[in-house]
Amino acid sequence: MTRHVIVSAVCGLALGALLTRAASTPGSADGGRALFERRCSGCHALDHEKSGPRLAGVFERRAGSVAGFSYSDALRSSNLIWNAKNLDRWLADPEQVAPGNDMAFRLENAEERAKIIGYLREAASKLRGSEAP
Numbered sequence: 515m516t517r518h519v520i521v522s523a524v525c526g527l528a529l530g531a532l533l534t535r536a537a538s539t540p541g542s543a544d545g546g547r548a549l550f551e552r553r554c555s556g557c558h559a560l561d562h563e564k565s566g567p568r569l570a571g572v573f574e575r576r577a578g579s580v581a582g583f584s585y586s587d588a589l590r591s592s593n594l595i596w597n598a599k600n601l602d603r604w605l606a607d608p609e610q611v612a613p614g615n616d617m618a619f620r621l622e623n624a625e626e627r628a629k630i631i632g633y634l635r636e637a638a639s640k641l642r643g644s645e646a647p
């Protein structure tokens with residue numbers, strides 16, 4: 515019994531390490547769409563504004579640049595470009611990236627972040643109807 519618990523704990527650690535590594539190289543969008551729906555769609559859609567800005571085309575877009583969306587000054591003046599690394603940092607802890615921003619949400623699960631970022635990358639290029647990133 516005790517041994518079983520220890521083994522599970524060790525497995526958990528190993529899995530954690532794997533997931534952390536996965537986050538730095540965003541993987542496929544497998545399941546990313548469903549995760550986006552579950553985690554983000556309360557505030558975001560791809561093609562229109564909700565309480566958060568539209569996210570189609572967010573890849574390689576400058577932060578705070580959807581015309582007509584009322585961003586926080588913090589995000590608008592952050593000068594970030596939304597590449598995979600910045601998106602991962604933002605989703606993990608928006609407050610670290612742009613202190614005083616308006617996105618009251620964070621996603622601690624690195625695997626989920628990687629999948630959602632993969633989905634956004636694909637969705638962005640499809641909706642733009644242009645070259646793959």
Ligand code: HEC
Binds near residue numbers: 580584
């Ligand atoms: C509780 C509502 C809420 C949830 C949930 C939420 N967001 Fe946001 N998001 C916002 C708001 C509001 C902003 C604008 C922040 C600002 O202006 O400071 C924002 C901004 C962003 C931006 C910056 C966009 C730009 O044009 O610069 C990205 C990227 C983003 N969110 C991604 C996500 C993703 C991906 C998820 C799901 C994992 C998510 N958000 C979940 C409310 C939310």
